[in-house]
Amino acid sequence: MTPSHTYEVFLKADGKSEFRHVGALGAADNEMALMLARECYCRRGEGEQIWVVRRDDIAIADSAVTEPNRHKGHRQNDGKLVAEHRRQLREGS
Amino acid sequence: MSHPSLMSPGVQEFVLAFADDEHFVGSHLAWWIGVAPFLEEDLSLCSIAQDELGHAIALYELLTDDVDQFALRRDAAEYRSCSFAEVAMPKWEDTLVRHWLYDIAEDIRWNALVDSTADGVPAVAQRALSEERFHRTHSTLLLQRSLTGSSDAKDRLVSAMELLLPQSMTMWSPVAGEAEAVATGVTAMTSAKAADMYVDAVRADLGSWNVSLSWEPQTAPEGDRLDRVDGFGEFQASLNLVLDLDPNAEW
Numbered sequence: 001m002t003p004s005h006t007y008e009v010f011l012k013a014d015g016k017s018e019f020r021h022v023g024a025l026g027a028a029d030n031e032m033a034l035m036l037a038r039e040c041y042c043r044r045g046e047g048e049q050i051w052v053v054r055r056d057d058i059a060i061a062d063s064a065v066t067e068p069n070r071h072k073g074h075r076q077n078d079g080k081l082v083a084e085h086r087r088q089l090r091e092g093s
Numbered sequence: 094m095s096h097p098s099l100m101s102p103g104v105q106e107f108v109l110a111f112a113d114d115e116h117f118v119g120s121h122l123a124w125w126i127g128v129a130p131f132l133e134e135d136l137s138l139c140s141i142a143q144d145e146l147g148h149a150i151a152l153y154e155l156l157t158d159d160v161d162q163f164a165l166r167r168d169a170a171e172y173r174s175c176s177f178a179e180v181a182m183p184k185w186e187d188t189l190v191r192h193w194l195y196d197i198a199e200d201i202r203w204n205a206l207v208d209s210t211a212d213g214v215p216a217v218a219q220r221a222l223s224e225e226r227f228h229r230t231h232s233t234l235l236l237q238r239s240l241t242g243s244s245d246a247k248d249r250l251v252s253a254m255e256l257l258l259p260q261s262m263t264m265w266s267p268v269a270g271e272a273e274a275v276a277t278g279v280t281a282m283t284s285a286k287a288a289d290m291y292v293d294a295v296r297a298d299l300g301s302w303n304v305s306l307s308w309e310p311q312t313a314p315e316g317d318r319l320d321r322v323d324g325f326g327e328f329q330a331s332l333n334l335v336l337d338l339d340p341n342a343e344w
Contacts, residue, residue: 004131025132025133026131026132026133027133028238029238031234032234032235032238035137035227035230035231035234036133036134036137038227039133039136039137039140039141039227039231040133040136040137040140043136043140043143
């Protein structure tokens with residue numbers, strides 16, 4: 001058999017739900033990957049649609065790219081900071 | 094048979110032959126869980142095995158109220174499976190070739206039952222066909238890819254084909270009840286006609302893969318379904334291994 005590639009598998013359950021990553025598998029090509037994904041990840045009808053994506057084709061950003069944005073609390077828009085600020089003003093602290 | 098089936102004994106025998114084939118092919122495929130060449134194939138083959146066992150159960154349910162007893166604990170002489178379905182195939186290449194050939198035959202057999210006059214049979218056939226097209230995809234894709242691998246892989250597969258193609262014709266060995274099944278519209282064709290379609294389909298696949306081998310199809314042997322292969326007793330015993338721990342247990 002021709003060399004195997006690693007594929008990431010995504011399923012879309014139904015309706016408006018989004019595709020979700022469910023696992024990975026090895027396959028020789030796209031056609032085999034879809035067939036194996038059906039049997040390995042969808043044999044109980046877990047998905048209505050299947051995507052398979054070769055892992056080699058995925059563009060990857062490492063943690064150095066995302067790290068700075070983990071410390072920008074001011075970008076949180078859940079209102080907690082404003083609420084705390086107003087509480088402090090009310091209480092004159 | 095304990096089921097008050099409305100089918101005549103001849104038609105029951107015809108349905109039984111297909112059910113027993115499905116049962117044993119499914120059981121043999123399930124054996125590969127954990128030992129297939131790669132993990133994805135462990136799962137895929139066993140998923141297909143479950144489908145085949147499901148088809149067997151659906152047919153057995155047309156014949157009996159006690160499927161487990163009927164499927165697993167009959168006397169050997171009461172089975173009507175063909176030798177191609179019964180024989181153990183511990184070599185991967187043999188299993189893959191049987192998977193391919195059996196699913197070609199299944200497609201023909203189920204299609205012949207879609208408009209069956211026997212109660213319950215058309216619904217089972219429709220459901221089975223909706224699954225079988227994926228079995229065909231699985232076997233042909235895997236075989237096609239394997240044939241384009243190393244020369245050793247191709248040699249082993251072609252050898253397996255040359256070994257198993259003659260034996261595969263036992264799938265078309267008729268039971269005594271076939272004539273009645275054809276006459277009453279239970280099936281749309283004789284096994285001889287189905288065998289011709291099978292040979293054409295096999296040759297079409299071989300041609301598309303550029304595989305040339307020596308095979309002169311013979312007429313299906315009479316009486317194959319009345320005999321059991323060597324090792325059948327051990328195989329049936331293995332299917333009963335857990336049941337025999339406590340035959341009176343309720344599951």
